[in-house]
Amino acid sequence: MLAKIPGVAPVRLVVITLLLIGAYFAAAPWLGCVVVLPFWQVQPVMLRVCTFGDNFIRPGYGLPGFAGPYWGNLIVGLVYVAAAILVVRRRPRL
Numbered sequence: 001m002l003a004k005i006p007g008v009a010p011v012r013l014v015v016i017t018l019l020l021i022g023a024y025f026a027a028a029p030w031l032g033c034v035v036v037l038p039f040w041q042v043q044p045v046m047l048r049v050c051t052f053g054d055n056f057i058r059p060g061y062g063l064p065g066f067a068g069p070y071w072g073n074l075i076v077g078l079v080y081v082a083a084a085i086l087v088v089r090r091r092p093r094l
Contacts, residue, residue: 012087015087016084016087016088019080019081019083019084019087020080020081023077023078023080023081023084024077026073026076026077026080027070027073027074027078028073029070029073030050030051030070030071030073030074030077033046033049033050033070034046034047034050050069050070051070051071051074052069052071
């Protein structure tokens with residue numbers, strides 16, 4: 001489908017790639033909070049704490065910019081993924 005129009009396929013591929021990279025970096029703080037290293041395990045308790053916060057952890061705890069509930073980061077990452085899916089499914093204009 002993309003190969004029918006010369007020059008459009010590479011541009012769309014770059015846009016899709018950039019959107020997916022943006023989605024990863026937008027959700028990176030949430031992913032870093034949820035995944036427990038070095039075993040790469042996801043703990044159900046951390047899913048709740050990282051997404052909605054916890055009463056026992058004050059908002060300023062941890063590295064600046066990387067503390068508190070990360071539900072906003074998760075939503076922005078999902079918006080980037082939705083935009084990438086739209087670019088994939090949409091037909092290019094001539």
